[in-house]
Amino acid sequence: RYADGHYRRTIYGIGPYIADYPEQVLLSCVVQGWCAICDVSADSLEVEGERRTHEHTEALMEAFNEKTLWFDYGIIPGIMPFTAGFPRANIHKLIAPDILHQVIKGTFKDHLATWVEQYINKVYTKREA
Incomplete structure (x- = not known):
């Protein structure tokens, strides 16, 4: 019931x-x-796959054993995502990449650490480094 005394449906x-x-x-x-x-x-990854849905995951869980689910479908057997019971909420559609985190990690952490290590090894001896 809202402040004006009326009932409304909220999704x-x-x-x-x-x-x-x-x-x-x-x-x-x-x-x-x-x-x-x-x-x-x-x-x-070069193959275009089908989008995951809760309904499809449930059907696969009923049809296949745990080993098949894990290795052939990439599904962790026995558990469903927290959004499985929510109307209009599919975690597989809601996931968005954290581009800033991926750029920082990919560029700075992975490559920069490698470059710095190569530079130090090239300029200094093992004892000096």
Whole structure:
């Protein structure tokens, strides 16, 4: 009941969920190395996969054993994402990449650390470094 005394129907929704990859797969109950949005594994990224849905995941869980779910579909058996019971909320559609985090990690952490290490090894001896 609202302040004006009337009743209204309210539908709550969840907006984009920005997270880095490990958090994305954790939230979507997907095996590390698989896409959290579609059903493609890390070794098949050139293939266009089907989008994941709660209904499809539930159907697969009923049809296959745990080993098949894990290795063939990238699904963690026995658990569903926290949005499975929410109307109009599919975690696989809500996930958005954390581009700033990926750029910082990819450019600065991974490459910069390698470059600095190579520079130090080239300029200084092992003893001086």
